[in-house]
Amino acid sequence: AENLWMLTKTECVRGRVFATRAEANLALFEYIDGFYNSRRIQKRLGYLSPIEFEEKHYADQATTKRANLKPRQPSLTN
Structure with missing residues (x-):
């Protein structure tokens, strides 16, 4: 938690003046x-x-699903 507050102060708050x-x-x-x-x-x-991790996860998941699809076999009934 201390690291979060340090980063917040450094990257967001320090050097800024807020009116309200x-x-x-x-x-x-x-x-x-x-x-x-x-x-x-x-x-x-x-x-x-x-965001990048989630995009990669869903892209990998879609690729896996496409790889697991089997071509449809023609029907043998007449």
């Missing part, structure tokens, strides 16, 4: 939800961002 508490809250929300949670690379995800 609402403006500060919006800046924090945009940083945490818009960047920190979705686009920041993570070691446990193979140095991909959560």
